[in-house]
Structure formats: structure tokens, C-alpha cells
Amino acid sequence: MSRPDTSASGEPRVGTNIGRRTLLKAFGATAVAGAAATTLGARPASAETSYDVIVIGAGFAGVTAARELRAAGRRPLILEARNRIGGRTWTTTFAGKQIELGGQWLYPTQVNAQAELTRYGIDLVPGEIAPNQAFYPTPAGQAAFEIGAATTQFNALMSTLFADSRQLFPRPYEPLSARSAVSQADTLSLRTKINSLPITAQDKMWLLSLAASYSGGSSDRGGFTSMAQWWALAGHTPAGWESLTSYRPVGGMVALLTRILLDAQAQLVLNSPVTRIVDSGSSVTVTTTTATYTAPRVVVAVPANVWRTISFSPGLPAAHAAATQAGLGVPNVTKMWLRVSGPSAQALTNGAEGEQISLILPQNQLSNGDILAVGFSENPSLDVTNLSQVQAAAQRVAPGIQVKSVISQPWGRDPYSLGAWGMRGPNQLLQQLPAVQQPSGRLAFATADIASGWNGAFIDGAIESGRTAARQTLATS
Numbered sequence: 001m002s003r004p005d006t007s008a009s010g011e012p013r014v015g016t017n018i019g020r021r022t023l024l025k026a027f028g029a030t031a032v033a034g035a036a037a038t039t040l041g042a043r044p045a046s047a048e049t050s051y052d053v054i055v056i057g058a059g060f061a062g063v064t065a066a067r068e069l070r071a072a073g074r075r076p077l078i079l080e081a082r083n084r085i086g087g088r089t090w091t092t093t094f095a096g097k098q099i100e101l102g103g104q105w106l107y108p109t110q111v112n113a114q115a116e117l118t119r120y121g122i123d124l125v126p127g128e129i130a131p132n133q134a135f136y137p138t139p140a141g142q143a144a145f146e147i148g149a150a151t152t153q154f155n156a157l158m159s160t161l162f163a164d165s166r167q168l169f170p171r172p173y174e175p176l177s178a179r180s181a182v183s184q185a186d187t188l189s190l191r192t193k194i195n196s197l198p199i200t201a202q203d204k205m206w207l208l209s210l211a212a213s214y215s216g217g218s219s220d221r222g223g224f225t226s227m228a229q230w231w232a233l234a235g236h237t238p239a240g241w242e243s244l245t246s247y248r249p250v251g252g253m254v255a256l257l258t259r260i261l262l263d264a265q266a267q268l269v270l271n272s273p274v275t276r277i278v279d280s281g282s283s284v285t286v287t288t289t290t291a292t293y294t295a296p297r298v299v300v301a302v303p304a305n306v307w308r309t310i311s312f313s314p315g316l317p318a319a320h321a322a323a324t325q326a327g328l329g330v331p332n333v334t335k336m337w338l339r340v341s342g343p344s345a346q347a348l349t350n351g352a353e354g355e356q357i358s359l360i361l362p363q364n365q366l367s368n369g370d371i372l373a374v375g376f377s378e379n380p381s382l383d384v385t386n387l388s389q390v391q392a393a394a395q396r397v398a399p400g401i402q403v404k405s406v407i408s409q410p411w412g413r414d415p416y417s418l419g420a421w422g423m424r425g426p427n428q429l430l431q432q433l434p435a436v437q438q439p440s441g442r443l444a445f446a447t448a449d450i451a452s453g454w455n456g457a458f459i460d461g462a463i464e465s466g467r468t469a470a471r472q473t474l475a476t477s
């Protein structure tokens, strides 16, 4: 089973006095239902209606920007291409369990995400089950390891790879606080850095497996400083790094996002892909596939890879144009949830760079003993809609595993993300990051892909960027 998220045109769904309970139900956020009623869009959006600010994109960055702008007294309109909110987060169900097809975990010390969780009284809970063995690549092929020994070895390798992270990122939320140290390291791909380490061929395979998976299939694409900054943000320790994939919010990402959206009291128009943005100097006109809207200010909160599909007049600043052409969101990634059984069902599995499945991580156990596991593929040769192909690919990396069913989302082929999480490539920190964070005319840009702190692969960065864009918008209006 596969459900690509290709919702595009169709009649805009316009909120008209939607009650809080109805809204929460519509977006599946039952965990926070029951609070007081509010208004989401008191009147139909139309070409005649203008707003204080138009926010394009209802992911965490856009919804946070809208909430902050509302708090400052502005009336926001949110235009969203899909038929749902959440963007690269997508809470749904599989085999009777709530799952995430996009962003899944939050980390207790992520300051921006934690502030939102605290504000809305949403707890983080740890995963339900832990792996009971491990599969890792070796020069002789995929092999089974005792989980404790594999974890110890992997942690030592990560500490070696990021041995100089404290010099590179002494203040991790300010990625250029040690500019001269960073300037040398920023030229390196993860592959170049890993191949320079004095470690065994097998150890390199382990690190390259992780690097390739995060980088969208090729360890040469991901920048060393991108992952080194995440390591620094996680406290420069293996324990911190492990915690990045340990905690999820009660009710799923949609529960948190819906609470932020309710506070934005925004008009939300779904099924409205924006195709053109014209900044006249005195106002901005935004054209979707079905309507045109005008406002004094706009927050562009779509993924950086999507900027290249929108016609901007005047054109995008040079750094934005370069970033969207090169891409900040990593290509090729398909996230899967696998229902599995067999002797390897509860294994932590890392496939070698180039394998069709790079990672399998057990998450839940069902009452009949089956395991639900998260899986990732960055190899376009795998047809994730073909169960026997998925079974064969899983068997190669986790011998003995039986795949009973799969649900997946191919983020690289999704027209409204054109990639998965953001991850800078070599040189993109120094050459592009500060510039793409800047507003242009009456436009501000918001997305995790351009955050200062938890950049790219983290919801925390989306929230940070949404706050920044709101501040930039308010400072000039």
C-alpha cells in the first residue's frame, strides 16, 4: 500500500467559522480536542479580500509565522497547496497505530519546539520498544551484531567523526560563531571527511551508511558541517544524538501544529498552490491556480526546493535562486512504515550506502506480536508500492525479516516538497545561509531549510524560522 501525497488542484476549501472541535477532528488531532471554540476564517477568501499578510504554506514554519503575526495584531491569510496542513509532517494511521510519514521525533532540549510543547501542555513520550539486535554492513556483506556492542562501536565512530565539533560550533544555534574554523570544514562532503578518518574499512561503511541516508542517497551530497552542527546541537555526545530519534509528542505532530494554527486565527485556504508572487513595491499580489490575493506583506513558507517552481517578480535574490537550484531538501527519500515479523523483526538495521533500504527502526509491537518499524529508502530503483520488491530489499539488509505490508511517502517526488528534510551540501553554510535568511522587498522567507539552529531536518528549525520571518515582517510594516 502506498499513498503519495499529490493533492493539487480542486476547489479551495475555505474555513467558515469552523469550531475548534471540528478543526481538531478534521486534522486528526483528537488528543487536544475539547478546548474552547475559536474562529478559523470568518469569511470566504476571494479576489476582493485583502489581508495584512499572506502566509504561503501551512507547515510548521508558516503556521508559526501566522500565529506570531496574529499576536502582533495582524490578520493573516494562509494559502496551502495540499488538502491538509503539516507539509513535511504528516500524522496518519497504519495497522491501527498513529504514525508519522514525515517528521516524527522531537528532542527535549530543542528550545523552539520545547517552548511550543510547554505552551500547549503537550508531553513528549519515548518510543514503545527498543531494538533487540543490529544489522550493519561489513566488507563481507550484511552481518548481525549484538545490539549493545554495535551501539558502543557506532557511538565511538560518531565521536571520532565529530571530534572537532566544539571548535566548529561553540555556540550551536549560531552556526557562524567560529567562522574561520567553519570555513575550512564547510568545503567537505561527509564522504570526504569520513574517508579521511584513520578507521577500518568496516567502520567507514557504518559511517557512510548513516551519511548517505541523511544526505538522500549519496554521502557525497551532504555537507560535513551540516551534520556536525546537528551533533553540536545535540550536546556533542552520542547520548544526545540517540535522543534525536527517541521522543514523540502525544497526539502526533498534527496535535501540536493544530494548536499553533488555532492561535493564529487565520483564514486557511487549502488546495491552493501558489504559482506567482508579484511585489509591486507597495503591495504583493499572490496568484494561485484558482484565485488572486493581495496584501501589504507576504511570508513565503514553502520548502526552499519549491521556490524554483514559483514565478517571482522581481526575481529571487541570487542566493535564494542558487539555493533552490542546488536544492536544500535532500532528494530521493521515501519514508516507509513496515509491518514485519520473523526473527529479525525487532532489529535495528543499517544498509550499506547504495542499498535499496538504508534504515529499519522498530517502533511498536502489535497484539499479535508483529512489529511496526520505520524504514527509509533513498534509492529510486526500489518500487515501494511493490510488496515483493520491498520484501526482497528488506531481506538483503535484515536477513529473516518478513514484510507483511507497507505504507510510504516518496518526499522526493512530492511536488510540494521536492525533497525531504533539508541538509546543506558542501559550501552552502558559508555561501548561502546568511543570505537566504534575509527578506527581499515585501517578502520574508520561512522554512526549516534556512534556520540558524536545528537547520533542515528538524521541526525546531521550522518554528525558529517562522518566528524570524514574523519579526522581519513586523519590523518593516
Ligand SMILES: Cc1cc2nc3c(=O)[nH]c(=O)nc-3n(C[C@H](O)[C@H](O)[C@H](O)COP(=O)(O)OP(=O)(O)OC[C@H]3O[C@@H](n4cnc5c(N)ncnc54)[C@H](O)[C@@H]3O)c2cc1C
Residues within 6 Å of the ligand: 056, 057, 058, 059, 060, 061, 062, 079, 080, 081, 082, 085, 086, 087, 088, 089, 101, 102, 103, 104, 105, 106, 272, 273, 274, 275, 301, 302, 303, 306, 310, 333, 335, 411, 415, 416, 417, 419, 420, 421, 422, 446, 447, 448, 449, 456, 457, 458, 459, 460, 462
Ligand atoms: C521523512 C522525513 C522525516 C523527518 N523526520 C523528522 C523528525 O523526526 N524530527 C524533526 O524534527 N524533523 C523531521 N523532519 C524534518 C521536518 O519535518 C521539517 O524540517 C519541517 O516539517 C519543515 O517544515 P517547514 O514548514 O519548513 O516546511 P513544510 O513542512 O514542507 O511546509 C511547507 C508547506 O508549504 C506548502 N507548499 C509547497 N508549495 C506550495 C505552493 N506552491 N503554494 C502553497 N503552498 C505550498 C506545502 O504543502 C507545505 O504544507 C523530517 C522530514 C521528513 C521529510
